Amino acid sequence: MQLPLMRFDDEVEIVPGRKLLAKVSATLIAPSDHFVTRPVEALELDFEGVAGDLHAGATRRSGGREPWYPRGTEMRNERQVSIVASDELATIAAGMDLREIRPEWIGANLVLEGVPRLSMLPAGTLLFFKGGVTLKIDGQNAPCRLAGRSVADHARMPDREAGALLFPKVAKRLRGLVAWVEKPGRIVADEEVSVRIPEQWIYRP
Template identity: 40%
Template structure:
């Protein structure tokens, strides 16, 4: 099941949010990593946490012609606010709770998915097909737990971004 429910606090262990289906130190590989592993291969779980941006969620809804999209429809673990272009934050950036020290490491962009489109279609018939183009580069990120602890609704998180420059051979490695 993709959909989640809202809560006032998340408790994180090294395996991820303690009450979520995506938690665990390992997971079976999926379509996102078939270039590296056959589907179903046990791999490290760097997709323990799904984080959305309130601003990007609002922009997706606007571009789809909707008043609002619920984060629960996305299977989101948490929603943050106040970081522009959040989905484009580079991998290995950290979000750390200033009160508890709980720290999440961003793995990568969580690309638009047909599962979310299906939920939107159930809620707003005829609108599901608009999701993927509207959510491009705004679908949020996945992350894993570096330091366990709690993050409470309304907590202040500090963003730590690595100062490593972009690899100059990226286009060549991608065959572009």
């Protein structure tokens, strides 16, 4: 017996996709032995990520963000590129009573301008760079104590561990995004970016 088709359109919240424009304001790379980045003129990307960057690789080892795997399990590297926004870093700095938080302190590879609430872009968003690179957003970059300690050290906070604990609380949903390379190439500062946000829906079974 064939069951009738069931429609749930009236029960699902659907937000249409849209396009935004952004601009690259900084490109940065991490050395092979530490996650703190340094400014560079351009980023060379292949399918493993930013060439020469600490987080490059087709795969990575699982950590605290993946409690469903034993720590150190080899898995796909969806965290090849770290992306932040200057306005969100300023908000975090204000919340920590700091003058500034620089993108290199927390290991950012790209600083983008022109996207409101950058950290809230949904997974699946595509970033089309004018020079030909395409990045695909995996999701938010959850703030951690390691980045907090780096902020505390660079900002010369008197209590390093207090800063390490405060950063994850203040930076929640403001710390930027992680992405992987869908189409390789070269990214330079001041480059235009077409941001294509997919159709979104709230799944309520």
